[in-house]
Amino acid sequence: MSVLKLGIPSKGRLQQQTVDWFADRGVVVQRSRSDREYSGEVLGVDGVELVLLSAGEIPKELVAGRIHLGVTGNDLVQEKIADWQQVVLDVEPMGFGHADLILAVPNGWVDVETVDDLDAVAAQFRERHGFRLRIATKYHTLVRGFLSHHGVADYQLVDSQGATEGTIKNLTSEMVADITSSGATLEANHLRILRDGLILQSQATLFASRTADWDAEALAGLASLSAKTGWDLATDL
Amino acid sequence: MKNDRRGRIKQQANALSDAFVAAGALPVETDSLMAAEVLLDLYGEDIRARAFVTHDAEMGEQVLRPDFTVPIVQRHMSEGAEPARYTYNGPVWRKQPRSSNASSEYIQVGYELFDRANPAQADAEVFALFSNILKPHQLRIATGDIGILLAAIAALNTTDRRKAALRRHVWRPERFVRLLERFGGQTGALEHRVQLLKQVAAKGVETVLQEAGPLHGVRTRAEVLERIEVLEQDAAAAPISAAEVDMLETVLELKGTAGAVLGKLRELAVDFPALGASADIMQTRHAALQAKGIEAEALPFEVSFGRTTLEYYDGFVFGFFAENRPDLPIIASGGRYDALTRVLGQGRDIAAVGGIIRPEALIAMQEGGL
Numbered sequence: 001m002s003v004l005k006l007g008i009p010s011k012g013r014l015q016q017q018t019v020d021w022f023a024d025r026g027v028v029v030q031r032s033r034s035d036r037e038y039s040g041e042v043l044g045v046d047g048v049e050l051v052l053l054s055a056g057e058i059p060k061e062l063v064a065g066r067i068h069l070g071v072t073g074n075d076l077v078q079e080k081i082a083d084w085q086q087v088v089l090d091v092e093p094m095g096f097g098h099a100d101l102i103l104a105v106p107n108g109w110v111d112v113e114t115v116d117d118l119d120a121v122a123a124q125f126r127e128r129h130g131f132r133l134r135i136a137t138k139y140h141t142l143v144r145g146f147l148s149h150h151g152v153a154d155y156q157l158v159d160s161q162g163a164t165e166g167t168i169k170n171l172t173s174e175m176v177a178d179i180t181s182s183g184a185t186l187e188a189n190h191l192r193i194l195r196d197g198l199i200l201q202s203q204a205t206l207f208a209s210r211t212a213d214w215d216a217e218a219l220a221g222l223a224s225l226s227a228k229t230g231w232d233l234a235t236d237l
Numbered sequence: 238m239k240n241d242r243r244g245r246i247k248q249q250a251n252a253l254s255d256a257f258v259a260a261g262a263l264p265v266e267t268d269s270l271m272a273a274e275v276l277l278d279l280y281g282e283d284i285r286a287r288a289f290v291t292h293d294a295e296m297g298e299q300v301l302r303p304d305f306t307v308p309i310v311q312r313h314m315s316e317g318a319e320p321a322r323y324t325y326n327g328p329v330w331r332k333q334p335r336s337s338n339a340s341s342e343y344i345q346v347g348y349e350l351f352d353r354a355n356p357a358q359a360d361a362e363v364f365a366l367f368s369n370i371l372k373p374h375q376l377r378i379a380t381g382d383i384g385i386l387l388a389a390i391a392a393l394n395t396t397d398r399r400k401a402a403l404r405r406h407v408w409r410p411e412r413f414v415r416l417l418e419r420f421g422g423q424t425g426a427l428e429h430r431v432q433l434l435k436q437v438a439a440k441g442v443e444t445v446l447q448e449a450g451p452l453h454g455v456r457t458r459a460e461v462l463e464r465i466e467v468l469e470q471d472a473a474a475a476p477i478s479a480a481e482v483d484m485l486e487t488v489l490e491l492k493g494t495a496g497a498v499l500g501k502l503r504e505l506a507v508d509f510p511a512l513g514a515s516a517d518i519m520q521t522r523h524a525a526l527q528a529k530g531i532e533a534e535a536l537p538f539e540v541s542f543g544r545t546t547l548e549y550y551d552g553f554v555f556g557f558f559a560e561n562r563p564d565l566p567i568i569a570s571g572g573r574y575d576a577l578t579r580v581l582g583q584g585r586d587i588a589a590v591g592g593i594i595r596p597e598a599l600i601a602m603q604e605g606g607l
Contacts, residue, residue, distance in 0.1 A: 082334070082335055083334055083335035083336060086335055086336060087335070106451075106452055106453060106454055106456075107449050107450035107451065107452070108446065108449050108450060108451055108452025108453075108458070108461065109452070109456065109461060110433060110445055110446060110449045110461060110465070111433065111461055111464040111465055111468065113429040113430075113433075114427070114429065116415075116427070119412070120402070120464070121456075121464060123402075123405060124460065124463070124464060124467075125456060125460070128460060129455065131278075132277075132278070132281065133456075140285070141286075144282050144283070144285065144286055145286075147282070148282075148283060148286070150412070151406060151409040151411055151412030151413075151415075153281055153405065153406070153409070154281065155281070155282065156277060156281070156282055157282055157285075168453060168454040169453050169454070171454065171455055173454075174454050174455055174456055175454075190450050190451050190453070195429070
């Protein structure tokens with residue numbers, strides 16, 4: 001028998017907002033007294049165990065079926081899980097942690113407003129410089145999928161795990177595909193979002209694993225939780 | 238059980254390989270790990286979605302061989318004299334979607350011919366060889382020629398830039414149609430481009446650039462200016478005529494027996510003489526095929542065949558399918574890929590035509606499953 005495991009972010013604003021979200025629905029998610037210990041409990045429902053994980057780890061744990069439910073950004077799920085809809089079910093968008101994954105170019109590229117322009121400029125760039133136009137990002141799957149869908153050629157992705165906007169000035173990329181919420185970082189780095197360059201609107205979302213062991217005990221935990229949240233997903237799993 | 242099947246696949250592969258050797262090919266081996274750089278430059282980012290990319294601190298990014306074409310061409314360029322015939326027999330690795338039951342590792346047995354003397358003869362030699370080897374399996378045949386499409390683009394009465402843009406996207410049908418609609422004036426000028434050119438005309442390009450803010454990175458101001466000029470030229474260019482757009486759309490959809498398509502092509506060449514050369518190429522190939530005992534005019538033929546799946550083929554292409562097993566991948570495929578050798582040879586022209594057979598698909602046809 002397996003008790004229902006709920007994975008939530010282990011720290012930061014995302015964790016606090018998740019706790020608040022559950023509290024609004026009468027479910028008390030509570031960390032252990034020691035702030036350093038990554039465990040906790042769920043009060044107000046029966047048969048649900050809390051697992052604290054880094055938001056970036058939660059997609060992997062959902063795929064492996066080691067947690068039944070997990071809270072993370074849908075950007076991370078769609079980036080990290082191939083054919084994600086077959087593996088997880090997006091149960092409910094939670095209304096916080098909003099961020100857009102976008103394509104942005106230097107302000108001075110007055111000739112590039114749309115993805116069509118980008119494609120034309122990529123051809124020009126390759127002809128002139130002998131290598132493909134570089135887009136710095138950490139969202140390789142999502143960006144590649146978007147550009148491939150729009151028939152853009154002659155670009156390459158370069159990996160950037162942080163300070164992505166700075167790579168253009170450092171001459172290691174020509175443009176970026178990055179997450180933005182207010183646009184302030186882009187503005188400070190003299191970058192502009194392409195008009196049709198919105199790749200994904202992301203927010204914190206509650207996902208259910210399709211690969212986890214949904215036995216009677218786990219389903220009982222889900223029923224207990226669903227009574228508070230109003231979910232109806234037992235038949236979808 | 239599984240091991241038995243592997244054994245039979247290996248046997249089938251060796252038999253195919255023997256047939257290629259009997260046809261005069263030199264058996265060659267290539268590395269399983271290839272430098273990612275070459276493949277990325279050739280195929281672009283899509284290769285990362287299709288091939289297994291791995292990383293080594295010393296060797297850098299490496300790719301598990303997704304096909305043999307690139308290493309064979311490289312080998313031929315460094316040491317081959319023409320004409321040359323090569324055959325290979327070994328595993329390739331391709332990522333498969335989660336839902337697919339296709340294997341990520343499978344064997345390809347291939348035959349590649351490098352001979353610039355007589356393209357029609359070379360096309361016929363490779364096709365006839367595959368056709369004879371596969372005859373006992375009674376496969377459905379598909380053929381085509383992307384060269385006809387490229388010739389139709391070259392025949393358009395429009396700017397070289399527009400032709401280059403269409404040629405560049407021949408393998409991306411959706412964008413191709415979008416470009417054609419724009420160049421043909423069916424979708425009006427893009428509003429943001431009109432606005433940009435208006436501003437440039439009103440204030441001068443210097444002011445427009447200044448107002449936009451700093452330009453850093455590798456792409457220079459000169460490049461931005463050059464593209465604005467291109468946009469100005471394009472805005473001034475007349476749309477591609479409706480008759481020519483029609484012609485291109487007709488060519489894209491030409492299908493039937495090779496004989497019937499050739500007839501249609503001759504008809505089109507009355508108004509668009511440039512297509513005459515494509516018809517001549519086809520006719521010469523038919524004669525060469527006929528001499529090899531192939532009923533050339535009766536072959537199923539589709540101009541656009543291989544346009545989405547066989548990128549970089551730019552001439553005659555062919556495929557063999559298991560008619561009653563739609564679940565199986567294409568059993569054998571191939572064609573002419575002069576464009577690829579041109580890129581790999583950095584300008585050196587090497588005429589190349591070849592193809593592969595998948596022994597595991599042949600076994601699956603006979604035994605079921607995959």
